[in-house]
Amino acid sequence: MCVNLEKLRHGLIVSCQALEEEPLYTNEGGIMPLMAKAAELANAVGIRANGVRDIKEIKEAVDLPVVGILKKQYEGFEQHITVTMNEIDLLVEAGADIIAFDATMRPRPDGLTVNEFIGEIKSKYPNQLLMADVSTYEEGINAYKAGVHMVGSTLSGYTPYTAEKMGPDYDLIESLSNEIDIPVIAEGRIHYPDQAKKMLELGAFAVVVGGAITRPKEITERFISIMNTGE
Template sequence: MTKQEIFDSIKGKVIVSCQAVPGEPLYVEEKSIMYLMARAAKRAGTPMIRTSSIRDVVAIKEETGLPVIGLIKINYPGFESFITPTMKEVDELAEVGSDIIALDCTDMKRGDGKSIEEFMTEVRKKYPDQILMADISTYEEGVRAWKLGMDLVGTTMSGYTPYSVKLNGPDYELVKRLAETVDIPVIGEGRVHSPEDAVKMLEAGAFAVVVGGAITRPMEIATRFIKAVENRE
């Protein structure tokens, strides 16, 4: 699919995030089971899957035939950023045909000594035709990513960097401000816990919405129910 075809397919839609990293209940060392989550999401009508790790990108594309936002979560010494933080991960994701590659484009510390501007510029130079998504936490980071040639900007990291606003729900204001400024798709992501939250994201100006934990992380879903019952008056 071309970039325009992909964008047309996701406009106004819900992208389902199907991820499980080591330590999470649905992470299986021997074989990923995320393709089953992606199968369910496809049947529900999602046009795209967001997923972490090479094995999940490959398995989900094979299972669903849907375009995939690929990323790799990895912690390197000296790095605070952990979503596709180096060119090594970008290379791996490009090699397996990730339709979109998501990068941490926040101001968090990079252990390689490069600025995020330098990293984004290097990635764009090496992969001029690759669709790149900037995961950001603030308005300023989003505008910078747009100016540096990223194709989409997602509010993924809002609330997850030390300096970004901490909210219980989605950062509608960040979505709104970015949508009014940049001329690339703004993807609303982060703490979208209900269908109503997803609708509000679109009403705030999001091009599309990513929903993960509320759909594909059963421990988080169960915990919300249990806490609500335990905390009732």
Template sequence: MNKDLIQALSGGLIVSCQAYAGEPLYGSDTMAKLAVAAREGGAVGIRANSPADIAAIKESLALPIIGIWKARYDDSQVYITPTYKEAIAVAEAGADIIAIDATSRRRPGGESLADIVKLLRSEYPHCLLMADVSTLDEGLQAEVMGFDIISTTLSGYTEYSPQQKEPDFNLVEELARRATIPVFAEGRIQSPEQACQCLLLGAHAVVIGSAITRPEAITKKFVDGLTQRPELVGKE
């Protein structure tokens, strides 16, 4: 494990800079600028989606990058770096950490997660591997497989994990207590207070995306709040 890289992220904020086709901020140049802005605000790392975005961000700043590549396959619900093909593309683009869906769901083409980990260890030993999980059992199994980091990213995104609006504090706490590798808290973290709570529960670092880098979602949150108070709308 790259202990220096892990230490550099300790107690810090990692900002997820992602946008989808059709959204106003979509595009690698925009994502790179967003990543630079996050660095200026004190982020210690960036999470980015797709080889193009990873490469553009890598050229723009020196922070560690957690790379993913979201891809949909008809035969699987797994979409975060679902196959070995996406994983090696992420590595080749310059990611320092490769994040992979490590849930127990069937992978596209019936690929084995353990085999993907073994191949990446052999071909890209300089990259750390992060397991995006949704449950305690998945996290502990990921450690056995050889992942370097566990992240709570997918809690609430599998049908068998807690469906809640708040961060999965219980999962963060249990993983931090039982795993011997670093645990990153990610998913539905909406405030500095919630981020601090994750660190207090044992998270090594906190990853936040939508609450920082998706202005349409942030704007909607405010608009929804205003519409719930109709007497204030239009008041000067």
């Protein structure tokens, strides 16, 4: 699929993921293509998916661009979202329309800086659309200058130096949107429609929501946590 990024503008990208330890994960086939189909019927503009199998099955099920990631933990390193060229190769082969990767400036298992990593991807796959998952303004600006096509707030609150952030990072979206001329994607702890709308008002190009839509265990836990407040 040749992705026209303008079709993502002000739209909702639904993250359809289930890791092996989660209830919706299945060994044979997957539930995520059904989640993706439901999102498509509701007029979502894209899907974010993890893993070769799910990406391939989702692309067969829906006619929407897929933001592909491949989660893999490397011993001794904090990153786990599309960390090395091996994951990039697999995602390209799977047909991910956009590849998202950890674009923080933390030490990497391949020994490269994130800028060197971006340069290698662009050299090997010059036509591949890239989304930088970042946690801070500085990381977003750095990824923009390195030549990515989109920057997402995905990792805000999930790095040791942003761990104090508990809700959607409105400030990060606003500051990046005011500074760079590529799509800024709001992602991370967006649990309610009014939060997604506020992100658009602050300049987000599009919004990614996953846990509030496709992870029933997390949704149930949020309800119970609030219901039990004050007991």
